[in-house]
Amino acid sequence: MARMHTRRRGSSGSDKPATDEPPEWSDVDADAVEERVVELAEQGHSPSEIGLKLRDEGVQGTPVPDVKLATGRKVTEILEDNDAKSDFPEDLRNLMERAVRLRDHMDENPGDHQNKRALQNTQSKIRRLVDYYRGDEIDEDFTYSYETAVALLNDE
Template identity: 40%
Template sequence: MARMHTRKRGKSGSKRLQLTERPSWLVTDDEIKDQVLKMKKDGLSKSMIGIRLRDQYAVPGVRPVMHKKMSQILAENGIKEDIPEDLSFLIKRYKNVSKHLLLNKKDISNRRGRDLIMSKMLRLIRYYKRTGRLSKDWSLDRVL
C-alpha cells in the first residue's frame, strides 16, 4: 500500500511476537501492571511506557505477556485518556508548525506540511467519533 501524502511505497511493519510460553526472566503480571500504572502517573505516554518496559525490564510487550492492551489495564484502574495518543501528538505537531509559520510567513513547504497534518487530524477525529473513542460533540477548536 502506498503512503498517504507521498508517492512512495513502504514495507509492511514488524511482525507480532508469538509467545508460546512465558520466559523465565520475565517479572510477574502484577509487577508489570504496577510499573505501567507508576509510569503513567509520572506522565509518560503509552508508547514511552512500552519502550521503557522493553528496554529496562526486558518485557517483550504488554499485550503478548498479559493478553490485554495497555489501555485496558489503565481503564481497569480508573485512568482514562480524553484524547487518543496519536491525535494528541498530531495536535502538538500542528501547534509547533503554526508557531513556526507565524515567524516565517513565506515558508510555503511548512504551510503545506501544516495542511497535511490538519487533514490527518480531521481524518482521525472522524474515525474516533465513528468508533466511539471521542464523543460525537467533541470539537478540535477546544484544543487548538
C-alpha cells in the same frame, strides 16, 4: 499500500515474532507489571512510552519484552481498568502537538511553504481521525481548531 499524501510506498518494518508466551528469561509477575504500568501512567507517560520504559528498564530489573504476553492485556486496557486513561487517544494527541508546533513555526516564518503544506496535511489527518473517534473516544460535537488543540494540550 501507498502513503496518504504522497504517491510513494512506505518502507517495510520488522514484524514481532509470532509467540504465544513470554520468553523464559522474563519471568515477571503480571501483577507487578500492571502496578508498574499504572505508576508510569501517573507520572505522565503515554502508553507507547510506558511500553518502551518496561522494555528498557523493566520491573524490578527484569525487562518486559511485551506487556500483552506478560499480562494477557494491552497497556491501554490496563490503564482503562485502573482509571488512568487519558482523555484523547494517543495518536490524535500527537498529531495535535505536531500541528500546534507547525502553526507556531508558520507564524514566525510565513514564507515557509514546505511547512505550510505539512501543516495542511497534518490538519487533514487530524480531521480524519476525529471523524473516526467521534462518539466513542471523543464527544459527538468536537471539531478541531488550533485554539481547541492549544487548550487541550495545555490542560494535560
